[in-house]
Amino acid sequence: MNKDIERKLVAILEILNNYTEPVGANTISKKLVEKGIELSERAVRYHLKIMDERGLTKVAGKKGRIITEKGREEIKKALVADKLGFIISKILNLAYQVNLDKDGKGNVILNLSIINKKDLKKSLQIIKEILKKGYGISEKIIIFDKEEEEIAPGIIVPEKKVIVGTVCSVTIHGILLKRGIPLDAKFGGVLEVKNHEPVRFLEAINYNGSTLDPLEVFIKSRMTSILSVVKNGEGKVLATFRELPNMARDDTEKVIEEIRDLGIKAKIYLGKPNQELFGIPVTQGSTGLVIIGGLNPLAGVIESNIEAENEAMSILYKYEDLVPIKDVIN
Amino acid sequence: MNKDIERKLVAILEILNNYTEPVGANTISKKLVEKGIELSERAVRYHLKIMDERGLTKVAGKKGRIITEKGREEIKKALVADKLGFIISKILNLAYQVNLDKDGKGNVILNLSIINKKDLKKSLQIIKEILKKGYGISEKIIIFDKEEEEIAPGIIVPEKKVIVGTVCSVTIHGILLKRGIPLDAKFGGVLEVKNHEPVRFLEAINYNGSTLDPLEVFIKSRMTSILSVVKNGEGKVLATFRELPNMARDDTEKVIEEIRDLGIKAKIYLGKPNQELFGIPVTQGSTGLVIIGGLNPLAGVIESNIEAENEAMSILYKYEDLVPIKDVIN
Incomplete structure (x- = not known):
C-alpha cells in the first residue's frame, strides 16, 4: 500500500485508540490536524470504510467508529521507517x-x-x-x-x-x-x-x-x-x-x-x-x-x-x- | 587512565592475541604501524611493563610476551567509544x-x-x-x-x-x-x-x-x-x-x-x-x-x-x- 495512505490510516487508528467511546469523522478530522495531517471529514469517512473492510475499525452505533483488536495490533506494527x-x-x-x-x-x-x-x-x-x-x-x-x-x-x-x-x-x-x-x-x-x-x-x-x-x-x-x-x-x-x-x-x-x-x-x-x-x-x-x-x-x-x-x-x-x-x- | 594510552594498550593486546607464541617488542612495534599507531620499540617495551604489572600480559621466555586471560577480557571491554x-x-x-x-x-x-x-x-x-x-x-x-x-x-x-x-x-x-x-x-x-x-x-x-x-x-x-x-x-x-x-x-x-x-x-x-x-x-x-x-x-x-x-x-x-x-x- 501507498506509504502516505498507510501513515494516515495509522494516525486515525492512534486517535481512535485514545478514546473508549465511539468517535465520529468530524472529531477525527480535527484531531488529525493536531498531528499535522489535513484530511476533510469526507476523506476521513472514506478511509474509515477501508479500515472497516480490513477489520481495523468497526461501526459502533450512530456516533462513530471504535478501534478493533486487529487495529491495535496494526498500530504496534506501524511502518518501521517511522519507528x-x-x-x-x-x-x-x-x-x-x-x-x-x-x-x-x-x-x-x-x-x-x-x-x-x-x-x-x-x-x-x-x-x-x-x-x-x-x-x-x-x-x-x-x-x-x-x-x-x-x-x-x-x-x-x-x-x-x-x-x-x-x-x-x-x-x-x-x-x-x-x-x-x-x-x-x-x-x-x-x-x-x-x-x-x-x-x-x-x-x-x-x-x-x-x-x-x-x-x-x-x-x-x-x-x-x-x-x-x-x-x-x-x-x-x-x-x-x-x-x-x-x-x-x-x-x-x-x-x-x-x-x-x-x-x-x-x-x-x-x-x-x-x-x-x-x-x-x-x-x-x-x-x-x-x-x-x-x-x-x-x-x-x-x-x-x-x-x-x-x-x-x-x-x-x-x-x-x-x-x-x-x-x-x- | 588517559584514553590515548588506553587505546595503545588495547592495540598491543590485540596483536598479542593474534599469536600463540611469545612476541617481542620489535614485532609489536611493526604491527602497530599497520594499525596506524607509531610507537618505538622502546615505547612498546615501556607499555608492556605497565601491562605486566596490571596482569594483562606476561613474559614468556626470552622471546617476548604473551597475553593473559585477564588481557583477553580487557580487549573485550575496550573503550566503548571505540566500540x-x-x-x-x-x-x-x-x-x-x-x-x-x-x-x-x-x-x-x-x-x-x-x-x-x-x-x-x-x-x-x-x-x-x-x-x-x-x-x-x-x-x-x-x-x-x-x-x-x-x-x-x-x-x-x-x-x-x-x-x-x-x-x-x-x-x-x-x-x-x-x-x-x-x-x-x-x-x-x-x-x-x-x-x-x-x-x-x-x-x-x-x-x-x-x-x-x-x-x-x-x-x-x-x-x-x-x-x-x-x-x-x-x-x-x-x-x-x-x-x-x-x-x-x-x-x-x-x-x-x-x-x-x-x-x-x-x-x-x-x-x-x-x-x-x-x-x-x-x-x-x-x-x-x-x-x-x-x-x-x-x-x-x-x-x-x-x-x-x-x-x-x-x-x-x-x-x-x-x-x-x-x-x-x-
Missing part, C-alpha cells in the same frame, strides 16, 4: 509532559512491570534493596493489584498478576527540561561498576538507531549483574547517557540537588565540560550526564529468575500518589 | 576477507553456535528444515565435536559441547564487494512474513548505533518465530538491510544468480531503484538489498527451548571444507 528513531521521539514527548514541582506534586513517568502475584513479596524485597543503594530513580513506587483494573487506557491488570510502577529516568530529563535545560539523549547502555563506582560503559545502543528501548533489550538479553553490584560493589548496571550545553552545567547541578528532597535518590553523574565520561567522549561545548536506569530494580528481579514483563516509559502518573517502598514492605 | 560503531567495522573488515570463488572455494564467514552434545541431533534437524526453506545462507555447515580442540585462535570446543558453524550473511556482502559492488550495511531487523512472503520490518537496530550484533540481540530477546514461518508461512524472521548504488543493481542480480550454484539458497530480496523495500525507504540513488539472517536456523533452535550460545560473524573458514547438512543428518 526508527521512535524511541528518541517517545523520550522527548514524554519528558515534555513531566511537571513535577518543588513540592513533589505533578506528573512523573513510570516504567510498568507485570509480575505474578505470588512473586510480589520477593520481588519487592529485591526492588527495595536496589533502590536503597540509589540504583533506581525514586524510592516511591506504586502497586496495582486489583485484577482487571484498567490503570491507564488499554493497560489492564491481568488475572493473577500485579503491575508494579517504578519511576523512569526520563522523569529527570523532563524536570531539567522544565527548567529550560536542553538535553540530547544519546544512548542506553551497560555500565561497569568496580569498588562501588562506575568505571566505563561496556555496551551501548543509540536511541536514534533503535526501535526498541535499549534498557529493555539489555535486561531481556541478561546482560546486567545489578545484584552483584548491590552486594559487592562489582558488576554491570543499566544507565543512560545524555549531553547538555556547558553553560547549563551549574543549573543542572542545582536542580539535581533540589530533587534529592523529593526522595529521588538516583545515582546521577555530571561530567566536566568537554570531557569524556565513563569512556564516552562528548560533543565540543557539551557536558556528559549519566543517569542510572530506572529499570535496574527490575533487572534485579529478572536476575533472580522471577518472571517479569517490563515496559520502560509506560505512563504518566502523579508523583504524590506513589508510596515509599518501605511503607509497602519492611 | 560504538564496532559492529559496522567488524562487518566491513570481515567482508573484505571473503574470497569465495566461482568454483565454491575460498573463505566464507561462519556464525558459531555452542550446543550441548546431547542436543545436537535435534538441533540439526531443526537447522536442516529451516535451511531447506532458504531461511539461512547455505545448506553447507560444519560441526566441531572434538572436545578441547582449538578450532580458531582462542576458540576451544568446551567439554560435553559441540560447536556448529553456519554461513553468515556477511559472506554475501563480501562476495559482492569482491566484484566491486559497494554496499552500505544499514541495520539488522525483524521481518514479518505472511503467506510465505516478507511484508515489512517490525524492528530494527542500526549497525552504526550499536556495540552488539542486532541479530544476536533479537534472538536473545526471543523476538523471532521462525518455526512458525517454516511451518505456516507466517511469523517473524531475522534479516539485514543494505543499500547499493542503482548503477550496480544489474550486476548484483547477476552475482546473486551465480552463487545459487554453490548451494547458497538464502532468500535475498533486491528492491527497485529509489524505492522502499519492506517499509524501509532508501537513500536517493540507491537500491535496497535484504538478505535473510544467517542466524535464523539457530533462532529456531532457541525457539525450541534448546540452549545455544550464538556468536555472529565469528571466524573465516574455507567453504570447501563445509559439508551439506543432508550428509550429516537425514
Whole structure:
C-alpha cells in the first residue's frame, strides 16, 4: 500500500485508540490536524470504510467508529521507517509532559512491570534493596493489584498478576527540561561498576538507531549483574547517557540537588565540560550526564529468575500518589 | 587512565592475541604501524611493563610476551567509544576477507553456535528444515565435536559441547564487494512474513548505533518465530538491510544468480531503484538489498527451548571444507 495512505490510516487508528467511546469523522478530522495531517471529514469517512473492510475499525452505533483488536495490533506494527528513531521521539514527548514541582506534586513517568502475584513479596524485597543503594530513580513506587483494573487506557491488570510502577529516568530529563535545560539523549547502555563506582560503559545502543528501548533489550538479553553490584560493589548496571550545553552545567547541578528532597535518590553523574565520561567522549561545548536506569530494580528481579514483563516509559502518573517502598514492605 | 594510552594498550593486546607464541617488542612495534599507531620499540617495551604489572600480559621466555586471560577480557571491554560503531567495522573488515570463488572455494564467514552434545541431533534437524526453506545462507555447515580442540585462535570446543558453524550473511556482502559492488550495511531487523512472503520490518537496530550484533540481540530477546514461518508461512524472521548504488543493481542480480550454484539458497530480496523495500525507504540513488539472517536456523533452535550460545560473524573458514547438512543428518 501507498506509504502516505498507510501513515494516515495509522494516525486515525492512534486517535481512535485514545478514546473508549465511539468517535465520529468530524472529531477525527480535527484531531488529525493536531498531528499535522489535513484530511476533510469526507476523506476521513472514506478511509474509515477501508479500515472497516480490513477489520481495523468497526461501526459502533450512530456516533462513530471504535478501534478493533486487529487495529491495535496494526498500530504496534506501524511502518518501521517511522519507528526508527521512535524511541528518541517517545523520550522527548514524554519528558515534555513531566511537571513535577518543588513540592513533589505533578506528573512523573513510570516504567510498568507485570509480575505474578505470588512473586510480589520477593520481588519487592529485591526492588527495595536496589533502590536503597540509589540504583533506581525514586524510592516511591506504586502497586496495582486489583485484577482487571484498567490503570491507564488499554493497560489492564491481568488475572493473577500485579503491575508494579517504578519511576523512569526520563522523569529527570523532563524536570531539567522544565527548567529550560536542553538535553540530547544519546544512548542506553551497560555500565561497569568496580569498588562501588562506575568505571566505563561496556555496551551501548543509540536511541536514534533503535526501535526498541535499549534498557529493555539489555535486561531481556541478561546482560546486567545489578545484584552483584548491590552486594559487592562489582558488576554491570543499566544507565543512560545524555549531553547538555556547558553553560547549563551549574543549573543542572542545582536542580539535581533540589530533587534529592523529593526522595529521588538516583545515582546521577555530571561530567566536566568537554570531557569524556565513563569512556564516552562528548560533543565540543557539551557536558556528559549519566543517569542510572530506572529499570535496574527490575533487572534485579529478572536476575533472580522471577518472571517479569517490563515496559520502560509506560505512563504518566502523579508523583504524590506513589508510596515509599518501605511503607509497602519492611 | 588517559584514553590515548588506553587505546595503545588495547592495540598491543590485540596483536598479542593474534599469536600463540611469545612476541617481542620489535614485532609489536611493526604491527602497530599497520594499525596506524607509531610507537618505538622502546615505547612498546615501556607499555608492556605497565601491562605486566596490571596482569594483562606476561613474559614468556626470552622471546617476548604473551597475553593473559585477564588481557583477553580487557580487549573485550575496550573503550566503548571505540566500540560504538564496532559492529559496522567488524562487518566491513570481515567482508573484505571473503574470497569465495566461482568454483565454491575460498573463505566464507561462519556464525558459531555452542550446543550441548546431547542436543545436537535435534538441533540439526531443526537447522536442516529451516535451511531447506532458504531461511539461512547455505545448506553447507560444519560441526566441531572434538572436545578441547582449538578450532580458531582462542576458540576451544568446551567439554560435553559441540560447536556448529553456519554461513553468515556477511559472506554475501563480501562476495559482492569482491566484484566491486559497494554496499552500505544499514541495520539488522525483524521481518514479518505472511503467506510465505516478507511484508515489512517490525524492528530494527542500526549497525552504526550499536556495540552488539542486532541479530544476536533479537534472538536473545526471543523476538523471532521462525518455526512458525517454516511451518505456516507466517511469523517473524531475522534479516539485514543494505543499500547499493542503482548503477550496480544489474550486476548484483547477476552475482546473486551465480552463487545459487554453490548451494547458497538464502532468500535475498533486491528492491527497485529509489524505492522502499519492506517499509524501509532508501537513500536517493540507491537500491535496497535484504538478505535473510544467517542466524535464523539457530533462532529456531532457541525457539525450541534448546540452549545455544550464538556468536555472529565469528571466524573465516574455507567453504570447501563445509559439508551439506543432508550428509550429516537425514
